[in-house]
Amino acid sequence: MSTLDYRRGLHDLGDGCHAWLQPDGSWGWSNSGLVTGSGVSLMVDTLFDLALTREMLEGVRPVTDHHPVRTLVNTHSDPDHTFGNQLLARRDVEILATAAAAALMTQEAADAVASVKHAPGTLGDFARHVFGPFDLEGITATGPDRTFEGEESIDVGGREVRLIQVGPAHTPGDALVLVPDARLLYAGDVMFVGGTPIAWAGPIDRWVAALDLILDMDVVTIVPGHGPVSGKSEVSVMREYLVYVTDEARRRYEDGLDVDDAIASIDLGKWADLPEAGRLAQNVLNVYQQLDPSVPRPDRLSVLTKIAALEGFEGADPVPASRG
Ligand SMILES: [Zn+2]
Structure with a gap:
């Protein structure tokens, strides 16, 4: 997919894999993924608020009406990938994340994110500027039902999906979601395309090592946490920046x-x-x-x-x- 196809909504990437993209990929405008197997699907990440996540859940119905979501993987703990979780939890979906990510997905953390838009001074002004489009109130922190560490293979309607912990890098609990038979990777915020990556956790050397791991993988298509669907050349560009x-x-x-x-x-x-x-x-x-x-x-x-x-x-x- 070229950046010309970088439009909001559902993208069919072939082999039963999809992405829900949200241009322009800046603060809070994150991507989600959807992998279908036989009669079920796995979602990768929710969005920054309930309205956006509802819009996505409605928008992916052409896929999920026949392949209901049974598993949600959060690639990491950041709110722009987890604040819609509560809508999936109501639907009998098992939520997975690394233990390190789970530890950060607390109500206290969610309330702190919501409060930043009310902060005085520069911080508040900047937060209202970059988070203005998002409704961050009323989020019920919804962490995983089950955590993992290291690597884990899960079955999604008869096909293998691999979860690979690479954090701490961008955040303490980053994980990649690999679909080997589609040669496709959902990278979460281990990959930013067309924007500047931010190392909240690091060390950055670990992040570079995670990018090297991706470069060594048998993958062709990479869905970043922010930005258009990409490939390995974009991984190399981000590596060079770091x-x-x-x-x-x-x-x-x-x-x-x-x-x-x-x-x-x-x-x-x-x-x-x-x-x-x-x-x-x-x-x-x-x-x-x-x-x-x-x-x-x-x-x-x-x-x-x-x-x-x-x-x-x-x-x-x-x-x-x-x-x-
Ligand atoms: Zn993000």
Whole structure:
């Protein structure tokens, strides 16, 4: 599939595999997947709010009317992949995720995400800007019925689907969903296409290793967590970004720059125009944290403020000059 086909809705990828895509793939605009076997199907991820997930569940009915969803796999714990879970739980669907992802899918975490749109100042302004289209209220945190670690094969109506834990990378509990007989991979947010990846967990070296694992797989089609359906060339592009940022950050750390000076001084070059370029702030922070465990680990909301500032978000305060 070329990026020309990157339109909202259901895409038939052949071999009983589908994707539900949500352009433009920026903050919160995530993709889901659907794998059919004999008389049943498996869904990969839900969406960021209940309305979007309802729209998807209605939109996939041409498939699910004959192949009802019996399994939902969450590729990781992030809200834009899990906040629709409660709608599936009502339908007698078994939900699976890694144990590390499950630990983060709490009501407290869901409420914190909803509250960010009410935050004062730059953080709130940025959150209202990027999360404005989503209704984050009233989410009942719905974690998995069953967790796994490492690798697990499951049967979906007579065909094998493999779940492969690769996190911590993007988040602590990332997993890939491989459909071997279709040579197709649902990569979750281990793959961002057309936008900047963000290493909330890392270490980034583990993320690069996960991309190498994908490059070694017998797959042709890759559905990213955000962006158009892709292949291995897009994996290589993302790998190159992560290696570049890691090298640039490490050099600045060795030169004695603090983390904020490092963030401010990195020239992203050919990646400067990539959407969400401000996620560089978290990626550099992640490299510094690996090199020096005493580097503070601000919560996600504090990091969002730095990202807003780096992207020149209107009204953003300058990046605070905390020594790293
Ligand atoms: Zn996501």
